[in-house]
Structure formats: structure tokens, C-alpha cells
Amino acid sequence: MAKHETPLLDQLESGPWPSFVSDMKQEAESRAKNANNINYQIPVDVVEDLLGVLELSYKDGETHWKHGGIVGVFGYGGGVIGRYCDQPEKFPGVAHFHTLRVNQPSGKFYTTEYLKQLCDLWEMRGSGITNMHGSTGDIIFLGTTTKQLEEIFFELTHNLNQDLGGSGSNLRTPADCIGAARCEYACYDTQDLCNHLTQEYQDELHRPAFPYKFKFKFDGCPNCCVASIARADMSFIGTWKDDIRIDQEAVKAYVAGELKPNAGAHAGRDWGKFDIQKEVIDLCPTKCMWYENGKLEIDNKECTRCMHCINVMPRALRPGKQTGCSILVGAKAPILDGAQMGSLLVPFVEVNKDNDYQEIKDVIEAIWDWWMEEGKNRERLGELMKRQGFQKLLEVTGIDPVPQHVQEPRHNPYIFWKEEEVEGGWERDINEFRKHHLR
Missing domain, CATH: 3.30.70.2500 (Alpha-Beta Plaits)
Known part of the structure; x- marks a missing residue:
């Protein structure tokens, strides 16, 4: 009862x-x-x-x-x-x-x-x-x-040789995908990096000293199985910087129907004949692919590593061999002002365990120094970025701006320069203008 x-x-x-x-x-x-x-x-x-x-x-x-x-x-x-x-x-x-x-x-x-x-x-x-x-x-x-x-x-x-995780205004328990242990797409060892940073930042994990919570998440490839790009203040997403590897014979086998697309994931339903134009090329977000004379061509400099083509034709396409990860920052999924995806900060970094991931830790600690100094109470990193601007983030991390940092052309036509950013300062530029145009 x-x-x-x-x-x-x-x-x-x-x-x-x-x-x-x-x-x-x-x-x-x-x-x-x-x-x-x-x-x-x-x-x-x-x-x-x-x-x-x-x-x-x-x-x-x-x-x-x-x-x-x-x-x-x-x-x-x-x-x-x-x-x-x-x-x-x-x-x-x-x-x-x-x-x-x-x-x-x-x-x-x-x-x-x-x-x-x-x-x-x-x-x-x-x-x-x-x-x-x-x-x-x-x-x-x-x-x-x-x-x-x-x-x-x-x-x-x-x-049990086990520890508590994080709660409160501290580093939350780092989380990673299954990585190279089971996944052929993994571009770095997610488990090793996750475990290393968990051990490295024990104080930040157990003794809250941050303005608010901070999350690390580690995805071995752009398929983003732990959704780091949507949920982590710092997400580490596996990627590659050379060309996608193509097996043209396997491409022909997909087109001919000899190989099932999506690794046969939809075997329970007949979706009709595979159409590479409709199911792969037309769905490429940057339109960097085309199929002619029985060959699939990719303009790799336009590729954004979305993984769609690789997921559809895994026997024909593979990630490149020069692998590492991209670091994105500022994602959060709050209730009040809507979700915010991570912004690309480091387009590519080698995940080098030989030097204890020092290059990655340098970026982490520079961000923490800025956020702990400037962040308001209960202000996530993404909100500080919105308040002070992405350029400020680049300054505090010492990262040079690159085209990948620009999401779209600016709407505001007014560009403001810091005097120290202009070689020689304004005085030299004004003198040059007078010399050539005000005779």
C-alpha cells in the first residue's frame, strides 16, 4: 500500500x-x-x-x-x-x-x-x-x-578512488566524447585532454572563486556529440587543416547504389536511389563541392568542416591527416535571453600531450585572468564577451585577428583605430596626406 x-x-x-x-x-x-x-x-x-x-x-x-x-x-x-x-x-x-x-x-x-x-x-x-x-x-x-x-x-x-564534480561558481566537471577509443572520426585524444585538465585545475573545480560557472567540453570531431559548441564556455572541437581525403572509387560505388549512404543507418526504410547532388552537394553550407566526369571535387579552402559529406559517405570521405582542435568560447543555454553558440577563438591548435598541453592552458588562463578581473557576479564568459567585445578577448589572449573570427561583414561603416595600432601614429599619416594632396 x-x-x-x-x-x-x-x-x-x-x-x-x-x-x-x-x-x-x-x-x-x-x-x-x-x-x-x-x-x-x-x-x-x-x-x-x-x-x-x-x-x-x-x-x-x-x-x-x-x-x-x-x-x-x-x-x-x-x-x-x-x-x-x-x-x-x-x-x-x-x-x-x-x-x-x-x-x-x-x-x-x-x-x-x-x-x-x-x-x-x-x-x-x-x-x-x-x-x-x-x-x-x-x-x-x-x-x-x-x-x-x-x-x-x-x-x-x-x-572507490573517485572524486566529486563541480557545482557553484567554479569550473564544472569537464566532459568529453568517447573519442579515439571507439570513434574513427576523432581528431585528438579527448579523454587524455579532459583528464589532464581535470587534474590540472583541481582548485578551480572544488573551491569556487569565479564570477559564475565555467564549463569545458571536448568533442573529438565537428559532429559535436557532447554539444560543446552550444553548452560550453570553452569547447574543444577536433578538426583538421589539410584536405578531406577522397576515395573516388568509393564515391562511384555510392552513386551506383553499391554502398548505402549514412553507413546504412536508414536501412529500415527505402528512401529511393542515392542522389549525390541532392543529398550531399546541395546541402554543403559553403557550396565548395561539385561532381563532374564521375569525380567528386572539393574546394577545401572554402570547407568549414561541417562533416555532413563525411557522415553521408563515410567509405568515400575521411577527415584530413593534419589533425588538432579548434577552441570556441562563450556558449551558454540560459532561460531568459536565449541560447548563445560558441565563437571561434583559436581556429587550429595541435593537441600536443608531449608538452602537457601548455599552448591550450595558456589560452585558458589568459581568459580566466580577464574574466575574474572584469566579470560581474553571475556573468558567464559569453556575456562578458558581448559586453566588452570580441576584440578585447583577442587582446587579453594575445591572439592575432584572422578572417575566421569574422562572422559577417560589419554593418557599422565607422571604424575606430587605436593610435598605437597604426604604425607611426596619426601624425605621420596626416603629414603624408598634406604633402601629396594639399599643395
Whole structure:
């Protein structure tokens, strides 16, 4: 017999898709069944009360969670998100319901033994409810009491060799795609770079000192499987600087129907004969491709590495061999003023682990110095860029402007120069003008 009536939540189970409500009910039933076998360290009916408070929130049309203060583990300023219910008498099992963010392994590779250890820990000292994974990338442990925070942290660090992730105004847990471990398109080792920067910037990750949150995300190629270009203050997107490799025989095989486009991903439906003009060339954003005399030609200097042609004809087209990454900055997905995509800052950099990625770290630290000095409270990097201008960002990073930094021709016809940027200053230019034109 359920502890709370949940008619509104029950409706969420009626559709054709799996429901989180069903999962929560299953966990509540499991906890009640195993109460005599497992040494639960928080109330057994925590999930029952969680369902109850959620039902009440739906009924009232408002949340019944409050922040209520700062909680965490000793020495860390982040990693724990404090949650308290504003109806503790009615739902004592969730009077405290803190969330822990756990730093996920690079590429999200686990052993089954490790996953079982995580689940056993959380079953005993938490609600048993997890989110694999949160939007930042972390393993999310949903719901425990204040008393259990240090106990869980000790178990994680001493027995599982695992750390908490980031929360608050700090570096959030860096996240990467599966990279070269499984993907043939990866242009650099995403897992190594992600792990290296995670270890390098431990203070920035655990001791909040930034104006607001800051996210690293690592995509091995322009397919952007972790959506870094849309969600990361600094995104590292694999790319190449030489020509796309073309196998002309494979191109002919696609045109002749001998090879299925999109690696056969749409095999369950007959889309008709493959049309290279319609499905590849006409969809090229810069129109840098053409097909004539049985050959596919690419004007590579116009290519923006969108990957569409490679995705459609993977047996015929490959990324170039001179690989590295592009660094984009300033993306965010806020609720109020709309999403902002990352702006290209470094068109190409070699991802060189031999010197501990120093060239990349120099860019990171120059940006942080500027943002921490000039950023307002709760102002993301992208908002500072909008406020002070992209030229200021180039100045603080010491990066010379290049055509790739220009999204479109300027609308404003007035161009303002700094005197020190003009060789010889204005005085020489005025004298030259007088000499030749004012005789």
C-alpha cells in the first residue's frame, strides 16, 4: 500500500514511454522489501516521501523545495547541492534531500564492478536514485541527509578512488566524447585532454572563486556529440587543416547504389536511389563541392568542416591527416535571453600531450585572468564577451585577428583605430596626406 496518493503522477505512467514515476515506485517498493536486509542510513521511506512531495508540487503548481543554506564536505566549496523540503512534518523522509555530483570517468567508461559499488554505496547512504548522467556530465546521486555527506565522500575517495564534480561558481566537471577509443572520426585524444585538465585545475573545480560557472567540453570531431559548441564556455572541437581525403572509387560505388549512404543507418526504410547532388552537394553550407566526369571535387579552402559529406559517405570521405582542435568560447543555454553558440577563438591548435598541453592552458588562463578581473557576479564568459567585445578577448589572449573570427561583414561603416595600432601614429599619416594632396 502506497504511503501517499499520487493520482497526478500516476497519469505520467499511462503513456507509451518509460516513466521516471515507475522507476521511483519500483525503488520505493525495493527499499520497503529490503529494510531488514540492508543497513539503510537514511529513512527507508525516502522515495515514498519524494513521490508525495512531487505530487503536492503538481497539485499546488509550485515547488516545495527550498535551498535553506550551504552544505558540503570539508575542504570543498562545490560538489554538493543543498536541498530541503518546506514540508518536513508531512514528508520527513525528504526533510534533507541533498544532491551529490560525482566526477564521471573520461568517455564514461565503467566496469560493471565499479557501477555496482557506486549503486551499493548510494543504496545504503542515499535514496538509491541516480541520474546517469546529468547535463554537465556528472554521475548524479539524488537525495541524502546532511549527516551522510562526509560518509559518502570518504567512501568515494578512499575506497572507490573517485572524486566529486563541480557545482557553484567554479569550473564544472569537464566532459568529453568517447573519442579515439571507439570513434574513427576523432581528431585528438579527448579523454587524455579532459583528464589532464581535470587534474590540472583541481582548485578551480572544488573551491569556487569565479564570477559564475565555467564549463569545458571536448568533442573529438565537428559532429559535436557532447554539444560543446552550444553548452560550453570553452569547447574543444577536433578538426583538421589539410584536405578531406577522397576515395573516388568509393564515391562511384555510392552513386551506383553499391554502398548505402549514412553507413546504412536508414536501412529500415527505402528512401529511393542515392542522389549525390541532392543529398550531399546541395546541402554543403559553403557550396565548395561539385561532381563532374564521375569525380567528386572539393574546394577545401572554402570547407568549414561541417562533416555532413563525411557522415553521408563515410567509405568515400575521411577527415584530413593534419589533425588538432579548434577552441570556441562563450556558449551558454540560459532561460531568459536565449541560447548563445560558441565563437571561434583559436581556429587550429595541435593537441600536443608531449608538452602537457601548455599552448591550450595558456589560452585558458589568459581568459580566466580577464574574466575574474572584469566579470560581474553571475556573468558567464559569453556575456562578458558581448559586453566588452570580441576584440578585447583577442587582446587579453594575445591572439592575432584572422578572417575566421569574422562572422559577417560589419554593418557599422565607422571604424575606430587605436593610435598605437597604426604604425607611426596619426601624425605621420596626416603629414603624408598634406604633402601629396594639399599643395
